[in-house]
Amino acid sequence: MRNKRSKSLLVATSLTIAMTGILSACSKSTDTTDAPSTASASSKAPSPSSTTGFPIVTKPLTLKMLQRIAPNAGPSKDLLVWNEYEKKTGIKVNVEDVPTEGFTERKNLVFASNELPDFFFRAALTPLETLKYGTSGQLIPLEKLIDQYAPNFKALMAQFPEIKAGIMYPNGHIYSLPMIVTTKASLVPKLWLNQKWLDKLGLKQPQTTDELITVLKAFRDGDPNGNGKADEIPLSTQPSENKTKDNFSLVNFFAGSFGLDLQFDYRANIENGKVKLWSTDDRYKALLQFLNTLWKEKLIDREYFTQTNAQYIAKMTSGNMGEFSWGNNNPFAAIADQYVQGVPVKGPMGDQKFSVSDSITKVFGTFAITNVNKEPEATMRWIDYFYGQEGSTFIRYGVEGQTFNYDANGEAVYVDAIAKDPKPDAAACAKVSPYCGGAFPHWLNEKNDSLVNNQAVVDAQKVLDPYLPKVKYGVPLFDEATSKNVEMLRNDIDTYVREQSAKFIIGDLDFSKWDNYVATLKKMKNDELERMYQSVYDNLQSKK
Structure with missing residues (x-):
């Protein structure tokens, strides 16, 4: 079943790539003006210990993160994932949790006052906001950091050209990273029909x-x-x-x-x-x-x-x-x-x-680095882990053998203490992961989506597949003047x-x-x- 499912995804993705891959042309423009000078990859301490592996830094590093959280999410300071990731990376992240209903106001305030965090997480930045704050220099360009310090995200961009098309502006810059979704069942809503009622009524x-x-x-x-x-x-x-x-x-x-x-x-x-x-x-x-x-x-x-x-x-x-x-x-x-x-x-x-479906860059503007960040290289390595198979599973499920295990199909599944909780999503969010509320920067794929897409959902998606458009263009990234218009x-x-x-x-x-x-x-x-x-x-x- 998994092989068939993967083939279905590959066919659908190939169809999308065939047309949307051309969107990478948006990265070409006669406008080659860079944003104002920002933190760079120059020599300073602490610094990334290497381009791969853990820990990320040779000396302890503390970063400030601003994130939007859902109502049923637990405090970031208590989440197993963040505490374990600090041990793994050597990077301590001080998190300001802002409830969803107040996040837009808080986000606008930090930009207006220029009292910025080192980076935004689950930021809900719109394309126009991202371009505005990127060209002003408050958000730094990420494309060079991706090339040198984000092998996982770089690999996804190579495999799915529509990713680059969906995040690179006509000036050639990338100012934020999206949530990447490569499971088709997560991109298309379903039409659930009450078969019990149909049967009863003949x-x-x-x-x-x-x-x-x-x-x-x-x-x-x-x-x-x-x-x-x-x-x-x-x-x-x-x-x-x-x-x-x-x-x-x-x-x-x-x-x-x-x-x-x-x-x-x-x-x-x-x-x-x-x-x-x-x-x-x-x-x-x-x-x-x-x-x-x-x-x-x-x-x-x-x-x-x-x-x-x-x-x-x-x-x-x-x-x-x-x-x-x-x-x-x-x-x-x-x-x-x-x-x-x-x-x-x-x-x-x-x-x-x-007609209803999303592109694989399902949620735009979930992560961005600001110009007050003195260690953008380490920050990029920190986030890139979540765009690989191991890290994307870790951020959703926690620690293997403790909070999740792999099933016979190689999919991550929560341990019974979490999975059989009366409110499994709330339990997982409150105690383990920032998963609750969705829309955070990581890669959702067939090996880590079991909490979202069980076999019935996968089968439901197959029913819809023949009726989907062969070509799906995502949100176009205009230049700033056109975007405002x-x-x-x-x-x-x-x-x-x-x-x-x-x-x-x-x-x-x-x-x-x-x-x-x-x-x-x-x-x-x-x-x-x-x-x-x-x-x-x-x-x-x-x-x-």
């Missing part, structure tokens, strides 16, 4: 939008949970708790059924060499009309637009949803056998695709599209107003935004 999995409506109505009216109440939730998808962001999962999950893709991590199709932002496309209108039908028939979770992730997870664990989306089956592990992977339904124009336009456009789309879906805005909606987007310079994305695509094609 139904088959829906294959078209019309069949889906029939099935959802049966979920609504047929009392499949058997409690005599009309309390079933036919359909729901993961909410976007940040309502200002363009993360509209209800739209995204059905986009492929209407011929709509999500290229460049945006509402974008690429058709015959042309980039089309489809917010004004008639196919999008048809998608919204379909969702409006689902809403009017009370087939969509009535709390979709207002619920939090915590509320959504609670609904998953109840087993009272007919179809819903989530990346794995961990939250509903106790009833996981109730659900199977559904297929994307075929839309009215014959389209049957699944894109951000300015998208702030207004994305908010407007989201708000108006929600109104179309719930019926607060009649579809007779569609032309007004399109005209407003034109006034908001949606066409100009489309030309910016087109120029990125054209540049990539010219560098083939």
Whole structure:
């Protein structure tokens, strides 16, 4: 099974490389201006003892780290991984743990005051922030350090060219490192369908939008949970708790059924060499009309637009949803056998695709070194361990024989004391690893993802594989001026599209107003935004 799984990943990755490898052309630019002078690899003490091996330094070294932590994460000073890693490396890291809800404010403050840590960890730096603070000199360029002191990350870049494309700016610099994910099952959300309800009602999995409506109505009216109440939730998808962001999962999950893709991590199709932002496309209108039908028939979770992730997870664990989306089956592990992977339904124009997936540089800006760091070489070696097989397993699972062991397939699995804890994720996070909360700088791969992707999740991914786009372009890295323009336009456009789309879906805005909606987007310079994305695509094609 593992060999088959690896082959599936290799095929998918090769397809991605075939097109996205050209993104490395972004590293070429007539702008060769370096950022202001920063800490360098000059001789000073302490220094790396070698480019490989442990300890990293010949003399004790203390560094300051600022990191974002999840609500259920334990204090960094108590984590087994950090304490063990200090012994291994000779580097003591003083960590400032900042809760997620206050991290953006704290991050902005340290940059504004220039009271910087030596490095950021799980930093949630945006592409524009990274470029801004990199060109100002507060974040140092990393490409030379990677070349000399990061053999693991360098090897990943060689194996997956899209990594370099996703982190190197047009000025040729890399200012931050991402989380690297090479397990396809971790890049694609799943469509979990309640097979127990289908069996009880004598139904088959829906294959078209019309069949889906029939099935959802049966979920609504047929009392499949058997409690005599009309309390079933036919359909729901993961909410976007940040309502200002363009993360509209209800739209995204059905986009492929209407011929709509999500290229460049945006509402974008690429058709015959042309980039089309489809917010004004008639196919999008048809998608919204379909969702409006689902809403009017009370087939969509009535709390979709207002619920939090915590509320959504609670609904998953109840087993009272007919179809819903989530990346794995961990939250509903106790009833996981109730659900199977559904297929994307075929839309009215014959389209049957699944557009939602991430690039392998799944989380941008998780790690960065600042210009106050006197030992960037040692710091780069410190983080690089987590991009190798041994180190990436260590940071997720801890110490072999103490907190984890390898199974027959060579995958890391927690020992029973952790794995059988009523809340295994919380126990692991609070006592062992910074894993809790995700999105931290390391390599997630097939040998260390068992906590995330069990065999049922892997099998579910195989169901989706035939419906995925052959080519997936990640977030483009524009130059600073263009980035600011894109951000300015998208702030207004994305908010407007989201708000108006929600109104179309719930019926607060009649579809007779569609032309007004399109005209407003034109006034908001949606066409100009489309030309910016087109120029990125054209540049990539010219560098083939």
